Amino acid sequence: METLLIYLLVGAAAGTIAGLFGVGGGLIVVPALIVVFTAKSISPEILTHMAVGTSLATIVITSISSVRAHHKKGAVDWRLFWMMTPGILLGSWLGGITADWLPGAWLQLLIGIFAIAIAIRMWLSGLRHGRVEEGAGDLPAAPLLTTAGGVIGWASAIFGIGGGSLTVPFLSRCRVQMQRAVATSAACGLPIAIAGALSFAVQGWDNTQLPDWSSGYIYWPAFLGIVVTSTFFARIGANLAHRLSAKLLKHCFAILLCVIGLRFIWQNLNLIRALF
Template sequence: METLLIYLLLGAAAGTIAGLFGVGGGLIIVPALVLVFTAQGIPPEILTHMAVATSLATIVITSISSIRTHHLKGAVDWGLFAAMTPGILLGSWLGGVTAHLLPGAWLQLLIGVFALAIAVKMWLDGFRHAQLGEDGGHLPGRSVLLGAGGFIGWASAIFGIGGGSLTVPFLSRCRVQMQRAVATSAACGLPIAVAGAISFAIQGWREPMLPPWSSGYIYWPAFSGIVLASAFFARFGALLAHRLSAQMLKNCFAGLLSVIGLRFIWLNAHLLT
């Protein structure tokens, strides 16, 4: 019961932060689960893989609500989605395979670098240039969209995220209007999460160190607690966001990601020497 309460609190925190900052919860869920799994005594060889896999599984559920909202507003470009999805599915599957081959410490180091890079990009206002473009520019060919989907799926599965921090900048550079870019990115998060979660489940199926109630690297008690709480608190975070400065929110989230990234890099810096 105590453990379930921890997961409910984690889901509440992830949902609130996702609603506040307009991002998927994966960038928060993965580092938090690493801490919780460490405290539970889960072997370090597998706890990071479990955190990433469980995060992807939760995104399967949370992304469905997001897609429905964007679709009802007519904001999803389903043509772009269809062009990118085959690459996303293959890339996400390969991302699970890649992560399985990486030692847990290396996986943590990569997640730390990625979190820090996103924080720096936010501070440099790297995404704001996308708002300058007009919708209706020339999109790349299907092969480019397929390849971009493959890379986005691969990287997102490794980091346990829905891919918004990668998909939105790519679509924006293709001169897709920001609202459509965000909505289409939300739709792309579902195949990323489905293929990535299944890949992690299969890669870890025969792992002897896994705790009970696991399907491969997916840990269902953590999944249940996070999903139960995150949906409600995402609405709370979204309401709170309207009362706070957008720039302050952006800087706070970048600061949080910096702390997470630097901590993971510091803990695993010995790998670089």
């Protein structure tokens, strides 16, 4: 019962933060589940993979409501979506395979570095708040969009995110209007989550260290607890976002991501020392 309550709280926190900061809850779900799975004494060799796989599975559910909302407003560029989706599906599947090859400690180290990189980007974005950023180039041809989708899907699956922190900047630089970039990114998050979650389920299917109630690297009790609360609290977070300073919010979340990233890097510092 206590563990279920923790999963409900993780979902509430992830949903609120996703609504507040306009980013996917995966940036919170993955670190939180790593902590919870460590406390549950799940094998260190697989707990990070389970956190990422479970996060991707939750994104399948949460992204559906997000896509529906954006579609009703006519903001999704479906032409862009269909050009990027073949690459996204392949890249996300390969991302699951790549993550399975990585030891858990290396995966945590990469997640920590990624969290800090996103934090720096959010901090700089907060400093530029109020200025209109122009795209840096024209929309690429379909093959390049498919390739970009593959890279975004691959990286997103490794880190257990819906890809918004990668897709939105890419589309924005391609001169896609910001509202359409955000909406199209939300749509792209669905194939990322589906292909990534399936890949993590398949890669971990025969692992003998998995706890009960797992399908490969997807842990269903955590999945259910998170999806029950995340969607509801995302609305609360979105409402709060309109009452608080956008600049302050970005800076606060950047600090939180830095703390998370530095924690993972510090815990796996021996890997960095071994390289030098």
